[in-house]
Amino acid sequence: MSASETILLLLVATVFYVYVGYPALLWMLSRLRRRPVRKAAYYPCVTIIISAHNEAAAIRQTIENKLELDYPREQMEIIVVSDGSTDGTDEIVRTLAQSGVHLIRQEPRQGKTAALNRAVTEAKGEILAFSDANSLWDKSALRELVSNFADPDVGYVSGRMEYTAPMDSHVAGGSSRYMRYENRLRELESAIGSIVGVDGGIDAVRRTLYEPMHPSLLPDLVLPLCVVEKRRRVVYEPSAILNEESLTRTDEEYRMRIRVALRAFHALWHKKALFNPFRFGFYSLQLLSHKVLRYLVGYIMVAILFCSIAIQEPWSLAFAGLQGLGYGLALVGLWQNRSNRVQRGFRYPFYFCLINLASAVAFLKFLMGQRLVVWNPRRGEESS
Secondary structure: OOHHHHHHHHHHHHHHHHHHHHHHHHHHHHHHOOOOOOOOOOOOOEEEEEEEOOOOOOHHHHHHHHHOOOOOHHHEEEEEEEEOOOOOHHHHHHOOHHHOEEEEEEOOOOOHHHHHHHHHOOOOOOEEEEEEOOOEEOOOHHHHHHHHHHOOOEEEEEEEEEEOOOOOOHHHHHHHHHHHHHHHHHHHHHHHOOOOOOOOOOEEEEHHHOOOOOOOOOHHHHHHHHHHHOOOEEEEEEEEEEEEOOOOOHHHHHHHHHHHHHHHHHHHHHOHHHHOHHHHOHHHHHHHHHHHHHHOHHHHHHHHHHHHHHHOOHHHHHHHHHHHHHHHHHHHHHHHHHHOOOOHHHHHHHHHHHHHHHHHHHHHHHHOOOOOOOEEOOOOEEOO
């Protein structure tokens, strides 16, 4: 076998490992060395922090949703940080002050991470819980999250996102399926130790473990990594459910995926010490498998295509043909999503290509030193 053929097979094996091999490895380890969380009824004081920029359309419902949670009201505090809002968000929050909702005005606009840093300085809770401005939690969600902190080894807990948008869009359907896949990985990772990445719309951390972060860093990834560095577990709680409407437009999902991946690259670089397996053991492989290799799949696929064509063997050309077919199906899916003529068979090739193209673009932006601090969350647009 030639060197080019060996390289091609290694590239194909890497993609297979990312999506199939790594989950299979987690499944086997979860059967061999399971680490259950010692959950119990536990009701410490909790501060729920909501960062909002121009969320007048959603903020009242979100706050009222938190006020109705099945958790002792005297043990719960709500802080809303209005990040330079200009649409009346502040006025709506002020009308709920009598319910104990505290408003912090952040001016000028500095982004979600800076908003969290600011809110924590005024928070009274032993546990800090984070919600997006449009995140609706199940009534029992907070109680389910916090029960994990009865285990002293647990420092961070993430809940489960469920999309509520109708599935008549390839973007909505693809993101929903992708989220289910991610949640399954989190279940397996949590069973053996700690998860990689959390859902920033429903997660919580011990106040003593919170570290102020640079405004350009992704809190959903950096803060859990800080907790792992302190030798505490970051776990997944599937019973703590968040209902959130997914995006449906291709351009919005694409920009959002670029934003998330770009900030994740900066976060992983910032916490690169965690890639040392002599200090952090299997978690280093988790970071490499779940984040780094996943984000680089787009480049690996391009390399597979070029190698397949260059080798000019029937079996290698078959790889190229399969890729060509997949990209053709993705283009049909793109056209369908724009024309509202959705057929499920085209959904997954379309979404697979969408997220990997976004990650590839994000990596280029990362290499060029681009950073993102603030954005318009509903549309994923970058802002200056």
